[in-house]
Amino acid sequence: MISGMSKPILAVDIDGVISLFGSEEKPDRAFTKLELVDGVPHLISLPCGERLVRLSEHFELVWASGWEDKANFYLPSLLGLPEMPHVSFDGAVAAGGAHWKLGPLEEYGQGRAMAWIDDNFDESCYVWAEQREQPTLLVPTETHRGLEEAHVEALRQWALSLH
Numbered sequence: 001m002i003s004g005m006s007k008p009i010l011a012v013d014i015d016g017v018i019s020l021f022g023s024e025e026k027p028d029r030a031f032t033k034l035e036l037v038d039g040v041p042h043l044i045s046l047p048c049g050e051r052l053v054r055l056s057e058h059f060e061l062v063w064a065s066g067w068e069d070k071a072n073f074y075l076p077s078l079l080g081l082p083e084m085p086h087v088s089f090d091g092a093v094a095a096g097g098a099h100w101k102l103g104p105l106e107e108y109g110q111g112r113a114m115a116w117i118d119d120n121f122d123e124s125c126y127v128w129a130e131q132r133e134q135p136t137l138l139v140p141t142e143t144h145r146g147l148e149e150a151h152v153e154a155l156r157q158w159a160l161s162l163h
């Protein structure tokens with residue numbers, strides 16, 4: 001593994017990034033698939049698969065979600081992705097702000113440039129990003145749109161700017 005010296009990390013949230021919610025509109029079936037995850041329906045944004053594959057050219061992807069190891073059980077086959085490592089939150093999962101992710105993410109990304117895509121940043125996340133010694137980028141999403149093409153381009157540009 002030479003990953004520690006090459007690509008920055010991209011921490012990928014799932015709910016509000018890949019699993020969409022909060023839209024008044026009827027979901028477009030051409031781009032979404034309803035999938036039961038532990039008996040709960042999730043509206044999966046199908047274009048995310050190809051977008052994440054493209055991002056993996058520039059980043060080392062890691063799941064950063066309360067789904068934890070469930071992500072690899074459900075998502076790679078749905079989205080055409082390889083299995084990815086996941087950040088373990090060790091029971092820290094909580095509703096509301098994303099701050100419960102900060103400690104585990106800080107530990108996971110030690111000494112590495114890191115981007116993080118999530119629908120649920122709060123002030124503490126931006127303070128953390130500002131204070132990290134390594135380059136750090138927070139990419140917020142809208143819960144009913146998730147990971148969009150513009151995010152992919154912004155992330156790609158940021159990764160290239162690190163060289």
Ligand SMILES: [Mg+2]
Nearest residue numbers: 013015016119
């Ligand atoms: Mg989320």
